[in-house]
Amino acid sequence: MNIKKHKSTIKRILNKIAKYKWSVMASLFCAFLTVVFTLYVPILIGRAIDCIVGAGAVDFSAMGMILLQIAVVILITAAAQWVMSHINNQITYRVVKDIRTQAFNKLEILPLKYIDSHAHGDIISRIIADIDQFSDGLLMGFTQLFTGVLTILGTLFFMFYINPVIAALVVLVTPLSLFVASFIAKRTYSMFRMQSQTRGELTSLVEEMLGNQKVVKAFAYEDEAQKKFEVINEDLRLWGLKATFFSSITNPATRFVNSLVYACVGIAGAFAAVNGLLTVGQLSSFLSYANQYTKPFNEISGVVTELQNALASAARVFELIDEEIEVPDDSNAIVLDDARGEVVLEHVDFSYNPTVPLIEDMNLHAGQGKRIAIVGPTGCGKSTVINLLMRFYDVNAGSIKVDGNDVRHITRKSLRSEYGMVLQETWxxxxxxxxxxxxxxxxxxxxxxxxxxxxxxxxxxxxxxxxxxxxxxxxxxxxxxxxxxxxxxxxxxxxxxPPILILDEATSSIDTRTELKIQKAFAKMMEGRTSFIVAHRLSTIKEADVILVMRDGHIIEQGTHEDLLSKNGFYAQLYNSQFAV
Known part of the structure; x- marks a missing residue:
């Protein structure tokens, strides 16, 4: 992912979080309290240590008051941490809920061409697995990033307060730790993105195999499916291993640098204490601050790793959300109600792929209550005509009109409510x-x-x-x-x-005896209704008012069953071939 897109993803996440700004401010306040009181404890411990002057010279009364203060501070810190965690959980899961809802809502208004051209498992993976990955990273970011940054700033303040010279030494070494973490993090993002993408491919394969398990077993495809799964699973393992390996280097590398910082502070502080520049209690406090100062860098490096994964997952979800939606209804689109059922196709051109023509200059007039049968070889465009009638796809040229209204000027919901549809594939x-x-x-x-x-x-x-x-x-x-x-x-x-019926191989999976009963039911249902019937068994469409014979996206013949048989053309060949021995 390029830098520009990376920043865009972060900006969009922040915009989502901004909706809960008051919760964020409350979380920051709790983080502030947690850090301040946590950093105040070393000061108190240092004072307690200074109460021990030597053997038999201990100011127990002063130490008792200090220990009481430490207990109160620890209780306040614990309460603030609990409240902060609760608020962070709420923010995270609300943001995740908003994004998942937006993604699902977008899925419902995406054009069918997007659904048809993308693996369903990958789409599912984006809405479920990728958002879960994003959730984990976001929660860790809220939990550790805020407190980490505040801890760094707070420890710097207290260290400069105790001894500016040693504090300056710590600050000078800090960029080395930041450089190491940044150097590794930049190289792990692409690996996490590939991991998310491969996970989507794996989800897609599993969903496909589960949904068609009977076909898989019927054709003894288990071994091939297993091989495909193993290849993708191995890719996922490799990308996951690389991403985890390189990201895991971050923490030990920063720990090494931070240990150097702690050693420098210890040595410099010891010399300062020997020379009377620091008390033993102050040295203890300073060492505690040096240790607390370095810890957030380790935590933040871990957070950065999770955030890289979260950003990669979020980017895939935002890609889905940013997909171009289907052409919205016109602002002045009419609501079709109680349609008569007159359907007209005028000079319709359409193709799924611009380079591969399909339907060209199709013309059709289906009067109210007429039965229109569409027949032809596989791939001739029968189901495509149905997709166009339902406005699952829009025509490239020409127009389709219902009751004299161009379907592009009718709201989709009202148009489709006027259709009744039975497909060969049941749902x-x-x-x-x-x-x-x-x-x-x-x-x-x-x-x-x-x-x-x-x-x-x-x-x-x-x-x-x-x-x-x-x-x-x-x-x-x-x-x-x-x-x-x-x-x-x-x-x-x-x-x-509804006033218009579409029957696309509606009785293909029904036994002959039941089919005869269904045909009678259909005949009753089709009375006074415009009907489009797609069938391969030509014996089922003899009663149609008009039979359209399609080949290569064109209507090559039309007429009644008897008229077409008498012409002895392509329809007659199709019809006779079904009874050939």
């Missing part, structure tokens, strides 16, 4: 069957949910479940068959009954 969330059916209409009554399930022919198998509609299904419906999951997705649309 169910962890929760009850009732919650999954009512996903698009949470306020639906029990009768409405049951009626939708019956129309989707899902009621019978739901009734056989242990708790019926209250049965908890696992992530993505793992305890249901593929056909049962698809029936629940169909029931979800049956419940909403």
């Amino acid at each position: 169910l969330k962890t929760g009850t069957i009732r919650e999954n059916i009512a996903y698009g209409k949470p306020e639906a009554s029990e009768d409405e949910i049951i009626t939708a399930a019956k129309e989707a022919h899902a009621h019978s198998f739901i009734s056989r479940m242990p708790q019926g509609y209250d049965t908890i299904i696992s992530e993505d419906g793992g305890n249901l068959s593929q056909g049962q999951k698809q029936l629940l997705c169909i029931a979800r649309v049956m419940l909403c009954l």
Whole structure:
């Protein structure tokens, strides 16, 4: 990471912390009290030592008062430290909560092209693992950085108060310790960044393998998956080892320098005491300050290491937060309500990759209540048309209109609420069957949910479940068959009954007998509604008002089933090929 970006990350973190400025000020005040009283103890100890003049010559009354003062000071210091730690924890976890919430909110408004082009595991790693790493570094920074800096300043004040000459000697040697810590820290940041990046790759692989475990086992891909895991895991080990090794050098290196400082103070202080420039108690206090002066450098060097890791993780999270969002709705965008369902595509051009053309000059008029079937070979653009209708992607040229309104001038929420969508790939969330059916209409009554399930022919198998509609299904419906999951997705649309339907291979995982029942339910549901049907089994779309035959992003034929068969063209070839022996 370059210096400019590094500073930008720090500035953004400080801006997040500034929101809790009063808590920060309270923490600083507690840190100030902790440091002042901690540094006052050596003064008291020095005075107590000076109460011992010699054998049999001890001022016990004065020493008793001093010991009482030490006890009170220690109690105040302990209380201030506890309050400071509590405040620091609150600041850290509130900042982390704000960043994680911002990252998740950003995820919901990112364009689908970002989700499609990035490994899901890496995105998860940024929102969870990287923010956790940032949290650890930030907490350590609050806990040790404030007190460390204040301790250094405080010890310098007291040392100059006791003996300016020896204190100046300590200050002269200090830059050497700072140079050593800075030299190593600059070289560890890139290693921690690579560690975070590799951790994201590992999370992505594990998430992918877990989510597709049946496919992995079915194709005996375990060994290859294991090899991939071991390669990435080894990279993570190497980057982690390098980052930890180089960062671990910081502490012993600064300790060595600090030990030199302590030795210099001890020797110089001894000569000063012998020559009567210091009392034995003052020398004891000075040595204590010299030791306390060097400790923060060791702590800060450790903090710097953690902060390097935290900054690397924070930078990855901020990269996600800074991603370009999908084009926002127009300020004067209309809210589509009770749409008639007339859909028009005019001279539409679109491609996922600018260098690879896909859909070119597509024109289509779907009148209200019409059934439009889209067929064609794999990769011809059928699902892409669906993505454009739902405005998951915007067209590169041309326009798509619903009820005469360009979809780019309609709010996305209202546009999509007018569509009902059943995809070949089912999606169910962890929760009850009732919650999954009512996903698009949470306020639906029990009768409405049951009626939708019956129309989707899902009621019978739901009734056989242990708790019926209250049965908890696992992530993505793992305890249901593929056909049962698809029936629940169909029931979800049956419940909403929007004016426009999109059925993308909606019955691909259902047995033939159930499919016939579903087709009848669909026929009832599609009455008076504009419907777009994508199907590979051409026998399921015979009743469509218009069949669009696509190839290489173009509509090459259109008409009814009988018209297209009579033309004996590409559609006829596709249809006859499904019945060829």
